[in-house]
Amino acid sequence: xxxxxxxxxxxxxxxxxxxxxxxxxxxxxxxxxxxxxxxxxxxxxxxxxxxxxxxxxxxxxxxxxxxxxxxxxxxxxxxxxxxxxxxxxxxxxxxxxxxxxxxxxxxxxxxxxxxxxxxxxxxxxxxxxxxxxxxxxxxxxxxxxxxxxxxxxxxxxxxxxxxxxxxxxxxxxxxxxxxxxxxxxxxxxxxxxxxxxxxxxxxxxxxxxxxxxxxx
Numbered sequence: 001x002x003x004x005x006x007x008x009x010x011x012x013x014x015x016x017x018x019x020x021x022x023x024x025x026x027x028x029x030x031x032x033x034x035x036x037x038x039x040x041x042x043x044x045x046x047x048x049x050x051x052x053x054x055x056x057x058x059x060x061x062x063x064x065x066x067x068x069x070x071x072x073x074x075x076x077x078x079x080x081x082x083x084x085x086x087x088x089x090x091x092x093x094x095x096x097x098x099x100x101x102x103x104x105x106x107x108x109x110x111x112x113x114x115x116x117x118x119x120x121x122x123x124x125x126x127x128x129x130x131x132x133x134x135x136x137x138x139x140x141x142x143x144x145x146x147x148x149x150x151x152x153x154x155x156x157x158x159x160x161x162x163x164x165x166x167x168x169x170x171x172x173x174x175x176x177x178x179x180x181x182x183x184x185x186x187x188x189x190x191x192x193x194x195x196x197x198x199x200x201x202x203x204x205x206x207x208x209x210x211x212x213x214x215x216x
Contacts, residue, residue, distance in 0.1 A: 005032050013057060073105060076113035096121060127155055161176055177189055
């Protein structure tokens with residue numbers, strides 16, 4: 001199995017690194033691609049002021065869109081609002097998503113990556129989930145996209161698999177492994193990574209009417 005991840009400057013690191021780890025344990029090949037290969041900086045929002053510890057990590061990408069291989073699934077990561085806005089208007093990135101969506105078994109996004117699929121017209125008529133803070137963006141700009149009730153960790157509608165907030169990519173990647181290779185394979189990855197979440201805090205997901213893209 002081969003999973004393709006088109007990254008861009010400002011992508012969320014955990015959207016890529018966490019699922020990459022899960023797919024690696026499943027024995028899958030993961031191909032990172034970018035419009036312009038090289039060192040791609042992940043999201044490192046510096047608030048309130050830049051600090052040495054906030055210097056963004058970089059991922060080395062060696063493959064361009066034109067060199068991408070044959071994939072079983074497209075995995076679209078989210079990113080900072082300042083990174084999403086230009087991608088949502090980028091004909092090269094959106095065109096690549098459309099091309100690959102027509103070739104793969106599953107079209108996936110995690111977190112705000114759903115906005116990129118929506119901008120490419122790939123989620124119209126599908127029920128999806130995304131990061132809670134970006135739900136108003138869909139209500140405002142993508143009325144043809146159906147939002148799942150509540151805040152599920154992932155949502156599957158036909159061959160569209162979408163994940164909630166950043167950490168939800170771990171659950172979603174296990175679901176994709178189950179879809180591609182069966183339940184036993186997914187259980188094996190869960191056991192090998194010891195993925196049995198038990199956070200030390202408990203809270204409720206906030207409600208919001210503000211789209212973060214508006215202020216980026």
